[in-house]
Amino acid sequence: MKQISTAILGATGYTGSELIRLISSHPQLNIVHLGAHSQAGKPAGEVLPGLGDELANMPLLASDAAFADDVELVFTALPHGAAANSVKKALDAGCRVVDLSADFRHQSASTYSEAYGQVHPFPELLNEAVFGLSEYARARISKTRLVANPGCYPTCTLLPLLPLLKAGVIDTSHIIADAKSGTSGAGRSAKTDLLYCEVNEGVRAYGLPRHRHAWEMEEWGKAFSGSSLTVQFVPHILPMTRGMLVTLHLSGENPESWHDLLTTAYANEPFVRVLAKDVMPSSKGVNGSNRCDIGMSVTGKNSAVVVACIDNLIKGAAGQAVQNANIMLGFDETLGLSLQAMWP
Ligand SMILES: NC(=O)c1ccc[n+]([C@@H]2O[C@H](COP(=O)([O-])OP(=O)(O)OC[C@H]3O[C@@H](n4cnc5c(N)ncnc54)[C@H](OP(=O)(O)O)[C@@H]3O)[C@@H](O)[C@H]2O)c1
Numbered sequence: 001m002k003q004i005s006t007a008i009l010g011a012t013g014y015t016g017s018e019l020i021r022l023i024s025s026h027p028q029l030n031i032v033h034l035g036a037h038s039q040a041g042k043p044a045g046e047v048l049p050g051l052g053d054e055l056a057n058m059p060l061l062a063s064d065a066a067f068a069d070d071v072e073l074v075f076t077a078l079p080h081g082a083a084a085n086s087v088k089k090a091l092d093a094g095c096r097v098v099d100l101s102a103d104f105r106h107q108s109a110s111t112y113s114e115a116y117g118q119v120h121p122f123p124e125l126l127n128e129a130v131f132g133l134s135e136y137a138r139a140r141i142s143k144t145r146l147v148a149n150p151g152c153y154p155t156c157t158l159l160p161l162l163p164l165l166k167a168g169v170i171d172t173s174h175i176i177a178d179a180k181s182g183t184s185g186a187g188r189s190a191k192t193d194l195l196y197c198e199v200n201e202g203v204r205a206y207g208l209p210r211h212r213h214a215w216e217m218e219e220w221g222k223a224f225s226g227s228s229l230t231v232q233f234v235p236h237i238l239p240m241t242r243g244m245l246v247t248l249h250l251s252g253e254n255p256e257s258w259h260d261l262l263t264t265a266y267a268n269e270p271f272v273r274v275l276a277k278d279v280m281p282s283s284k285g286v287n288g289s290n291r292c293d294i295g296m297s298v299t300g301k302n303s304a305v306v307v308a309c310i311d312n313l314i315k316g317a318a319g320q321a322v323q324n325a326n327i328m329l330g331f332d333e334t335l336g337l338s339l340q341a342m343w344p
Pocket of ligand 1: 077082188
């Protein structure tokens with residue numbers, strides 16, 4: 001018998017539909033409410049062709065529809081700006097919330113405004129929200145009612161970076177994070193620059209001069225390690241559906257020792273795997289899984305390259321959200337999450 005009645009808001013989007021897929025096979029979470037916006041009123045299966053019969057027949061409810069009394073857990077997979085109101089409403093209804101948007105990821109309303117160009121509607125909730133990079137915030141996640149799920153690029157950058165930052169071995173004044181993502185990272189809504197003809201057989205940088213995830217990387221890199229850092233972050237979009245790869249160009253002392261630091265940091269982590277020296281991860285190696293794979297090569301006396309891969313929709317969004325819900329609810333952290341990637 002599944003215990004926890006769960007609502008997914010933004011169920012028709014890419015991260016929302018991934019939440020449906022993961023939660024439908026979770027042994028303790030039961031989907032009772034699917035929220036949508038422009039698609040509200042339709043049966044879910046009309047908008048999400050991948051759904052099996054039972055879920056396909058569930059109605060998509062308006063984003064402001066009330067929750068049934070038994071709903072305990074709400075995932076908000078909505079655009080930033082729109083998510084904040086839904087999060088507030090769910091908290092006021094007594095629910096625990098995992099928010100996949102950026103609305104509660106920053107510690108101050110001024111950083112949020114700088115990164116997102118808008119005024120935060122509920123700054124009083126920023127102190128309460130816990131930034132849910134699961135491996136680094138378990139104790140706080142287990143006690144909160146609001147988890148701000150990290151962005152995909154910050155997850156894929158901070159997981160390989162934090163053990164080195166904490167050890168104080170890298171030059172933190174000039175960290176280069178060169179990143180690639182598939183187009184699902186930009187969501188499901190129609191955008192001209194994401195049309196097949198514009199993305200297929202090409203690659204391009206975007207988000208310059210400063211992508212909004214750079215604030216998140218620097219803020220939480222410092223919060224978790226104690227050291228300030230400057231990240232020069234350049235994302236690129238590739239003609240693939242899902243997957244993300246971040247290459248960190250690092251300099252510092254004794255890079256021959258860094259592989260051991262990474263291996264030790266993640267020795268007991270189910271969802272972070274450090275590969276053998278000079279073995280590089282690939283996006284295909286993690287797609288469909290909640291894993292982050294990390295590879296590293298020493299490239300000079302004082303330099304190294306560290307490469308990390310995640311599935312942007314899973315460890316970068318819905319998978320980490322379920323991992324955080326498991327921690328919040330006191331379940332085994334791996335429940336409902338796959339370690340195995342889809343292959344090929
Ligand atoms: N895509 C990724 O890889 C990724 C990774 C990490 C975090 N995120 C974050 O997760 C959130 C969802 O991303 P996504 O990629 O799943 O987006 P998406 O595919 O564009 O889906 C957006 C969802 O929100 C609903 N929606 C749109 N405008 C709304 C509004 N004004 N009020 C209420 N609901 C609204 C849509 O409903 P209708 O379809 O009914 O209009 C849809 O269900 C975003 O904040 C994003 O930044 C995304």
